[in-house]
Amino acid sequence: PLGARSSGGRGGAGGVPGGRGCCTATSAPPGTPLSPSGHGEKAPGAPGEGTFGRCYQVTEVTSGRLYAAKVIPRARLAAAGTGDRVERELELQRRLRHRHIVRLHGHFTDRGHLCLLLELCSRGSLAGVLRARGRLTEPEVRFYLRQLLSGLRYLHGLGLVHRDLKLSNFLLTERMRVKIADLGLARRAAPPGRRWGALCGTPSHLAPEVLERRGHAGPADIWALGCALYTALTGHAPFEARHRQELYRRIRSARYPLPPQLSPGARALIALMLHPDPAARPSPAGLLSHPFLTQGFTPRTLPPCACHSVPIFVGQEPLCRILRGLWGCGCVPTPPQST
Structure with a gap:
């Protein structure tokens, strides 16, 4: 669905190494469909459907880097207000550089689609x-x-x-x-x-x-x-x-x-x-x-299990991280593997 070709025009592949022909859509692991927010929540059986288009996980062929690709049909860009909103998003986000704002790495077009290449946030929303x-x-x-x-x-x-x-x-x-x-x-x-x-x-x-x-x-x-x-x-x-x-x-x-x-x-x-x-x-x-x-307790990190269950902390560290360290040094017996 991506066409795998850079527009080569203004903005082009904008900072995504590899330039023309640099990205391919993958499936999960290669090809995990993304959620409407576009970053990592899996939508079974189909790519993520957003307000203006679909979202895919894509891989840059030359480096293996993963991105989130928001793919917008040109027909939707012609709808009232949609083209202006996407253009505004491109214009603003290409200039933003902050560790807590999703980065736009570039964009490219083919005959029927505009594709925004965004930083992949794989844990969802x-x-x-x-x-x-x-x-x-x-x-x-x-x-x-x-x-x-x-x-x-x-x-x-x-x-x-x-x-x-x-x-x-x-x-x-x-x-x-x-x-x-x-x-x-x-x-x-x-x-x-x-x-x-x-x-x-x-x-x-x-x-x-x-x-x-x-x-x-x-x-x-x-x-x-x-x-x-x-x-x-x-x-x-x-x-x-x-x-x-x-x-x-x-x-x-x-x-x-x-x-x-x-x-x-x-x-x-x-x-x-x-x-x-x-x-x-x-x-x-x-x-x-x-x-x-x-004044309240704030952990330094959160474990991935916090996406689906309540994390337990000992001091500043998640309990699961402490146990992994103890298992690694042999202080605590490694838990048995499930069969």
Whole structure:
């Protein structure tokens, strides 16, 4: 489906070594189909289906490097707004270099498709983790949130607003680092005296000022990230309703239940991020100094098993990593192999 040819034009294979004819679609292991988010959640029997096209795992022939390929039919690019969104994603993401933002390595075209070559995040999305787990522990949330705020601080520092922050756009690498993905709705913040009044993003994560067409600036990203934080800790969104208008009414009221299992620090952080006044919401840098992130236990790493089960920690290390080390030095008998 990729055509395996670089456009050779503007952008071309953009930084992907090998140039023309450098990539082939693989199957799982060679050829693992990807999820709609485009990074590693397996869709049985078919490539991942996204909003604009399909996603594949591809291999660069000359080096063996793996990428995520978002393949978009040209016919869809002609649809109203779709071409502009993809062009915006290309223009913005090709310039971004941050360890917690999914990197665009290049793009190429054939007669019928545009292909974006993206950094492969093989562990899937935090939305997938939540589906498997139900909810996350506070140490895990601190681990992920610090990284996401670092990436968001970088974007806001460049004058960019993401406009669609949610768990399905937070992707995990092989080493369990989280990265912000999908800049299709991102744009530069409005200059002083102007505001972008478009209603875009995920309905349940829209800030009150966005619903009131007062502009989508940095504080609206903080609100959306607060919704994602709440969802990760509780297993459900702070604002839910069967009908869109009722959902928007609840968002405007800024009232949501706080489950008793949340710590005081988590409650305080959520209250700041979901403050109805955008001016009262802290910046990413301000949030990084919040007591929830500075005073609670945060692991240095997370094991891959955290994608489907609750990790157990001893000190700063996951228990499974400690046991592997003990098994390796002979201090603990190696567990029997299953037959």
